[in-house]
Amino acid sequence: MRDRQLSNIIAAQPYPFLFVTLSGAHLYGFASPDSDYDVRGSHILPVQEVVGLYPLKETLEIAEIRDDLELDLVTHDIKKFFELLLKKNGYVLEQLYSPLILLTTPAHEELKEIAKGCITRHHSHHYLGFARTQWKLFAKERPQRIKPLLYVYRVLLTGIHLMKTGQIEANLVNLNAYFQLSYLSELIAQKRESTEKSVLVDANVALYQTEYERLYCELEEASQKSDLPETPSAKEALNDLLVRSRLNTGNEFDSSLIHLSHE
Structure with a gap:
């Protein structure tokens, strides 16, 4: 049902x-x-539209509840998206490599190969900054919610994994299969079984802060020791894909809707 609703919206x-x-x-x-x-x-x-006089719709946004489905849709034009890939932006990398694919094209597969040349050790700054923001949010809230705490650990573990392997893994369950942090399994189970605004019960804040600080330092160290390059090398390939994709929009664009994969 959700697959069909999302496909229709797209x-x-x-x-x-x-x-x-x-x-x-x-x-x-x-x-x-x-x-x-x-x-x-x-x-x-x-x-x-790109060469015309009118403002470009570089970003499409929809935030609404449609047939009991709460939707937050944000997409960027390929030029803007490619420019973000050339910056230390972890969000776009996670979106590109997400295994939960709603629509794909041959150019999508090509982009995933090209974008490997966009990953640098400076992506650690994205994850460190996001972790700081989420920890501050968690620490000041009363009562304290599970969601921002999970975001803290998710971004830190994603960042550490990226620095060590050069690969994007945004799923906290998959990450924890490697990191084996027992308290994370409990927090994930609580979040899945409750609501978006669910709060912690008997929160061991001292433990969570110690772990936040430890993983934060681990990410900093992983960045310093990482074999990832200092700068992206994919600009020329991205430019070529951008030009080809833009010029092909007047033709039939080869795309296919596929079903969501469910964990």
Whole structure:
């Protein structure tokens, strides 16, 4: 049912897509029954609009509840998306490599290969900054919620894994299969069985803070020791894909909707 609803929403958008995936709690492995659907991707503006006088719709956004489905859709035109890939932006990497694919194209597969040349050790700054923000949110809230705490650990473990392997893994369940942090399994189970705004019961805040500080330092150290490059090397390949994709928007664009994979 959800697959069909999401496919219909995507099909109703005004531009062809290079790809569309799910992000947010569904990607991270701790969606609650009432979690919204964070739909992300990249669309392709036609040449006529790019060279015309009118403002470009570089970003499409929809935030609404439609037939009991809470939707948060954000997609960027390919030029903007590619520019973000060339920066230390972990969000776009996670969206690109999300295994929860709603729409894919041959160019999507090509982009995933090219984007490997966008990953640098400076992506650690994205994850360190996100972790600091989420920890501050968690620490000041009363009562304290599970969601921001899970975000803290999710981004730190994603960052550490990226620095050590050069690969994006945004699913906290998969990450914890490697890191083996017992308290995470309990927190994930609580979040999945409750609501988006569920609060901690008998929270061991001292433990959570100690672990936050330890993993934060581990990510900093992993960045310093990482074999990842200092700068991206994919700009020329991205430019070539951008030009080809833009010029092809006047033709039939080869895309296919496929079903969500469920954990």
